[in-house]
Amino acid sequence: MASLSLSSVRKNYGALPVIKGVDLSIEHGEFVVFVGPSGCGKSTLLRMIAGLEEITSGKLLIGSKLCNDMEPRDRGIAMVFQSYALYPHLSVYDNVGFGLKLAKTPKDVRDRKIREAARVLKMEHLLDRKPGQLSGGQRQRVAIGRAIVRQPEVFLFDEPLSNLDAALRVDMRMEIAKLHKELGATMIYVTHDQVEAMTLADKIVVLDGGVVQQVGAPIELYQRPANLFVAGFIGSPKMNFTPVRVDAVNGNRVAVSGEDVINLTVEADPSNVSPGDTMTLGVRPHDLAPNQAGSIVARVGLVERLGNETIVSLELVSGTNWLVVLDGDRPLARGETLALGADPAKAILFDAAGKSVTRRS
Amino acid sequence: MRSRASLLGGAIALLVSLVVFVVPFAFIVLMAFKDRRQANLLDFSWPNGVHLWDNLVTVVTTRNWMLVTAFINSTILTVVSVTLLVLLGAMVGFVLSRRKTRWNPLAEFLILSGLMIPPAVVPTIWLLQGLQLFGTLSGMILIEVAYNLPFTIILYRAFIATIPRDLDEAAIIDGGRPMDIFFKVILPLLWPVTVTNIVVQSVGIFNDFTNPLYYLPGNANATVQLTLYNFQSQFNTAYNLLFTNIALITIPPLIVFLFFNRQIVAGMTAGAVKG
Numbered sequence: 001m002a003s004l005s006l007s008s009v010r011k012n013y014g015a016l017p018v019i020k021g022v023d024l025s026i027e028h029g030e031f032v033v034f035v036g037p038s039g040c041g042k043s044t045l046l047r048m049i050a051g052l053e054e055i056t057s058g059k060l061l062i063g064s065k066l067c068n069d070m071e072p073r074d075r076g077i078a079m080v081f082q083s084y085a086l087y088p089h090l091s092v093y094d095n096v097g098f099g100l101k102l103a104k105t106p107k108d109v110r111d112r113k114i115r116e117a118a119r120v121l122k123m124e125h126l127l128d129r130k131p132g133q134l135s136g137g138q139r140q141r142v143a144i145g146r147a148i149v150r151q152p153e154v155f156l157f158d159e160p161l162s163n164l165d166a167a168l169r170v171d172m173r174m175e176i177a178k179l180h181k182e183l184g185a186t187m188i189y190v191t192h193d194q195v196e197a198m199t200l201a202d203k204i205v206v207l208d209g210g211v212v213q214q215v216g217a218p219i220e221l222y223q224r225p226a227n228l229f230v231a232g233f234i235g236s237p238k239m240n241f242t243p244v245r246v247d248a249v250n251g252n253r254v255a256v257s258g259e260d261v262i263n264l265t266v267e268a269d270p271s272n273v274s275p276g277d278t279m280t281l282g283v284r285p286h287d288l289a290p291n292q293a294g295s296i297v298a299r300v301g302l303v304e305r306l307g308n309e310t311i312v313s314l315e316l317v318s319g320t321n322w323l324v325v326l327d328g329d330r331p332l333a334r335g336e337t338l339a340l341g342a343d344p345a346k347a348i349l350f351d352a353a354g355k356s357v358t359r360r361s
Numbered sequence: 362m363r364s365r366a367s368l369l370g371g372a373i374a375l376l377v378s379l380v381v382f383v384v385p386f387a388f389i390v391l392m393a394f395k396d397r398r399q400a401n402l403l404d405f406s407w408p409n410g411v412h413l414w415d416n417l418v419t420v421v422t423t424r425n426w427m428l429v430t431a432f433i434n435s436t437i438l439t440v441v442s443v444t445l446l447v448l449l450g451a452m453v454g455f456v457l458s459r460r461k462t463r464w465n466p467l468a469e470f471l472i473l474s475g476l477m478i479p480p481a482v483v484p485t486i487w488l489l490q491g492l493q494l495f496g497t498l499s500g501m502i503l504i505e506v507a508y509n510l511p512f513t514i515i516l517y518r519a520f521i522a523t524i525p526r527d528l529d530e531a532a533i534i535d536g537g538r539p540m541d542i543f544f545k546v547i548l549p550l551l552w553p554v555t556v557t558n559i560v561v562q563s564v565g566i567f568n569d570f571t572n573p574l575y576y577l578p579g580n581a582n583a584t585v586q587l588t589l590y591n592f593q594s595q596f597n598t599a600y601n602l603l604f605t606n607i608a609l610i611t612i613p614p615l616i617v618f619l620f621f622n623r624q625i626v627a628g629m630t631a632g633a634v635k636g
């Protein structure tokens with residue numbers, strides 16, 4: 001029932017634009033993740049959906065209702081805060097039941113819902129405690145419990161796991177994924193952790209500078225980034241870039257070369273490419289492999305041998321630094337010269353404006 | 362060595378507080394036991410006989426049971442003023458620290474001037490007369506609230522600033538209206554400051570002598586501090602009765618203090634460690 005749509009939504013703080021026209025539509029039951037660098041406006045956008053920030057202009061529809069000026073309590077949303085924001089003076093039971101109490105839900109119904117939420121989140125034994133007596137992970141559960149008792153149509157999470165340690169984060173991530181399956185509600189999740197974004201999302205929204213850079217399934221963003229920003233942001237280690245010039249266009253194969261690249265062929269959409277254009281070549285560290293006839297020659301810098309893979313930093317002819325991830329253990333020495341080949345189907349070309357000219361399959 | 366020095370320091374501190382706090386109190390109590398002749402000597406001596414009961418009866422019944430009326434008046438004045446102060450102070454502090462508008466600097470300036478500028482008595486009386494509030498208990502309550510509000514607001518605002526905004530927002534998301542947020546989330550969290558405020562203000566207002574003297578004339582309106590006048594005059598002061606009266610009116614603030622003492626200490630250390 002609760003699809004969500006934003007059309008040319010903007011937010012200014014005084015004269016400072018923070019969200020610069022966002023269009024987005026979210027289906028019912030979808031798990032959407034907002035990612036982007038710090039300060040790009042993820043929280044602001046989420047808080048506008050929640051009703052905690054005013055929308056300067058544009059339209060926000062939840063379900064089919066226009067929600068721009070609707071009170072948060074009427075929007076059918078629940079939010080989990082990064083700081084958990086539990087009421088310190090109330091027990092876990094009362095924290096979870098706070099919203100129901102405000103809504104004057106009868107006591108027995110309230111009790112049943114609180115216990116049901118506690119059961120789902122496996123925190124029945126914590127109900128009598130105060131938040132001060134809980135660990136970080138337990139507090140997070142309570143915060144999620146407080147959201148689910150309200151049976152919202154849309155869940156909003158603002159970096160809910162960023163205060164937890166790595167192991168707990170993995171656990172909670174799986175729990176949230178499970179919760180999403182069980183409840184079937186729409187969830188919008190803000191994070192700057194790529195792994196969270198890639199594993200949880202049905203759809204990732206990449207934001208930068210208050211503008212949506214790309215919306216798509218995680219794998220789509222990884223394989224076919226729309227522009228330089230998305231290409232550099234999604235994937236770890238980061239994609240490698242170097243400037244190149246187009247030598248020839250042949251069907252959907254484009255031959256490029258540059259200071260660092262000798263005659264490399266890349267699959268691309270030829271319609272906007274012509275010989276002589278200056279472009280940027282992007283290759284992911286995992287898509288490079290040693291090859292004597294390869295078109296990239298570089299000097300080996302730091303070598304990190306992890307056993308199952310080897311991460312090598314390379315210095316290219318122009319002085320640009322690249323990373324390459326090689327399978328298995330490769331005993332390479334610093335200063336050695338290495339020739340590499342790039343997979344033509346996976347290398348990506350970006351035009352002068354930074355837009356990708358990848359072949360759309 | 363160290364422990365001997367600290368022992369000595371402790372002993373000195375004890376002695377000083379004994380002289381400063383206990384001796385006057387003991388003097389009051391001793392005086393309350395004396396008869397009039399002995400009391401007029403104003404010395405630190407053991408009472409000749411137990412005259413406490415006679416003194417008490419005289420003090421309470423003097424001037425048509427004025428002390429009882431005074432206790433009722435003072436209690437109403439203190440309880441109502443402090444309640445208003447706590448509610449208004451916390452609300453103003455809440456709004457000032459949460460809602461930033463261009464009026465904030467003006468509001469803060471007014472609050473600070475309330476602290477800095479001494480109240481002018483005659484214009485205030487004139488204003489009260491104009492409002493038909495002069496010489497009424499309601500007028501006196503408003504005066505006490507007005508005089509003590511700046512201090513209360515400042516105490517509250519500093520504390521509210523340390524309560525994360527996320528809590529307000531969580532309550533908004535949970536469906537709280539502004540009043541719910543204030544009464545169910547913020548006010549309970551302010552308990553340590555509220556206790557401090559209750560103690561400081563109620564002792565201050567209960568013990569207030571000058572303001573009731575100016576703004577609340579008339580026997581029917583007497584507050585406890587003004588009953589002290591019953592037993593002193595230029596030529597003839599009944600010191601035994603005066604000190605019995607003092608002992609009686611010192612008791613309520615003492616009880617308030619003893620009752621809240623533990624909580625004040627707890628309040629001052631609350632928030633010292635991350636919770």
Ligand SMILES: Nc1ncnc2c1ncn2[C@@H]1O[C@H](COP(=O)(O)OP(=O)(O)OP(=O)(O)O)[C@@H](O)[C@H]1O
Pocket residue numbers: 013016018036037038039040041042043044045192
């Ligand atoms: N109340 C405010 N007044 C003015 N500018 C603000 C305000 N709140 C946020 N901003 C600005 O809006 C921009 C977006 O902030 P936002 O909190 O949405 O970033 P974010 O993407 O959530 O970052 P992070 O990952 O660090 O949480 C920032 O540049 C910030 O400085």
Ligand SMILES: [Mg+2]
Pocket residue numbers: 042043044
């Ligand atoms: Mg944020």
